[in-house]
Amino acid sequence: MRDTEMAQRLRAHGHKLTPQRLAVLQVVQEQNEHLTPAQVLEKGCRIYRSLGLTTVYRTLELLSDLGFVRRVHLKEGCRAYAQAQETNGHHLVCQGCHRVVDFPCFGLNELIEEMGRRTGFIVESHLLELAGVCPTCQENGLGPSELGIET
Amino acid sequence: MRDTEMAQRLRAHGHKLTPQRLAVLQVVQEQNEHLTPAQVLEKGCRIYRSLGLTTVYRTLELLSDLGFVRRVHLKEGCRAYAQAQETNGHHLVCQGCHRVVDFPCFGLNELIEEMGRRTGFIVESHLLELAGVCPTCQENGLGPSELGIET
DNA sequence: CTGCGTGCAAAAGCTTTGCATTCAT
DNA sequence: ATGAATGCAAAGCTTTTGCACGCAG
Numbered sequence: 113m114r115d116t117e118m119a120q121r122l123r124a125h126g127h128k129l130t131p132q133r134l135a136v137l138q139v140v141q142e143q144n145e146h147l148t149p150a151q152v153l154e155k156g157c158r159i160y161r162s163l164g165l166t167t168v169y170r171t172l173e174l175l176s177d178l179g180f181v182r183r184v185h186l187k188e189g190c191r192a193y194a195q196a197q198e199t200n201g202h203h204l205v206c207q208g209c210h211r212v213v214d215f216p217c218f219g220l221n222e223l224i225e226e227m228g229r230r231t232g233f234i235v236e237s238h239l240l241e242l243a244g245v246c247p248t249c250q251e252n253g254l255g256p257s258e259l260g261i262e263t
Numbered sequence: 264m265r266d267t268e269m270a271q272r273l274r275a276h277g278h279k280l281t282p283q284r285l286a287v288l289q290v291v292q293e294q295n296e297h298l299t300p301a302q303v304l305e306k307g308c309r310i311y312r313s314l315g316l317t318t319v320y321r322t323l324e325l326l327s328d329l330g331f332v333r334r335v336h337l338k339e340g341c342r343a344y345a346q347a348q349e350t351n352g353h354h355l356v357c358q359g360c361h362r363v364v365d366f367p368c369f370g371l372n373e374l375i376e377e378m379g380r381r382t383g384f385i386v387e388s389h390l391l392e393l394a395g396v397c398p399t400c401q402e403n404g405l406g407p408s409e410l411g412i413e414t
Numbered sequence: 415c416t417g418c419g420t421g422c423a424a425a426a427g428c429t430t431t432g433c434a435t436t437c438a439t
Numbered sequence: 440a441t442g443a444a445t446g447c448a449a450a451g452c453t454t455t456t457g458c459a460c461g462c463a464g
Contacts, residue, residue, distance in 0.1 A: 127444090150428090168428065191429090215378055230366070235394070241385045241390045242378060243389070244385060317455085321456080
């Protein structure tokens with residue numbers, strides 16, 4: 113994502129482009145894993161020295177609203193953020209390296225529509241998170257048992 | 264769920280059956296919505312007077328491990344618990360009344376297997392949460408806009 | 415009896431808020 | 440110039456821990 117694109121989208125919503133916001137965005141986008149606000153702060157400080165945790169919280173929320181980053185919900189950290197590669201709500205999380213990978217939906221939307229029809233719900237949004245072990249971690253000898261995975 | 268079933272499953276895992284545990288379980292199971300620990304405490308106190316918040320936390324975790332209740336992850340409350348109607352990982356949450364409804368998977372497992380094949384991940388678990396508006400809330404005039412839903 | 419389970423109080427985290435200052439526009 | 444954005448400090452919550460006591464098995 114280029115600065116100008118970010119600047120445009122921010123301005124379109126009445127927000128300003130600050131170095132702090134750029135730093136936070138850069139941190140999340142460079143990372144393959146999801147990050148907690150504290151982790152974003154740590155890495156963000158390397159880019160913008162005086163970055164504060166308050167700003168990180170506020171910025172992550174803003175960027176999330178604007179669709180630049182995506183919030184991830186998992187047992188380990190309910191408030192983690194990951195890059196928003198695509199705008200769909202599904203992704204795969206590796207329990208070994210915490211990498212987050214988006215995947216295309218292959219019929220998920222149809223499935224969701226079907227659910228709506230059967231239950232009478234108007235479905236507004238969905239969250240599909242798969243957790244598992246990625247190929248790299250498998251090679252490194254990490255399997256389900258090594259990670260203490262139950263379910 | 265009958266007391267005896269609960270007692271059996273608890274004992275099978277080396278745990279004791281206490282009135283506190285029964286109270287917490289009863290509260291979550293009677294409820295159609297998902298509840299935060301604080302809410303469980305409030306309702307639980309009506310069943311077992313001196314119930315404490317610490318116990319609620321510990322009990323919810325235990326019951327969750329044993330599959331009696333299920334933890335729900337959503338923006339509004341990352342640590343909420345709902346009854347575990349079925350043991351699959353998918354459910355629908357109403358944004359109006361917060362009711363949680365499980366639904367059968369109609370091909371979701373196949374979809375997940377396909378994901379695993381395509382990405383090389385060993386998929387260990389999944390979480391599919393649909394959020395929307397249930398039929399009752401629709402009748403009561405609650406639509407997406409009234410609820411301030413964005414995405 | 416025995417030791418797991420409980421409840422209280424305190425500690426430890428995490429997140430939000432208030433406010434003066436700085437900075438993007 | 441002007442108000443949005445920031446960072447600090449403090450407040451507010453939520454969750455966990457330590458410990459003595461009580462109760463299920």
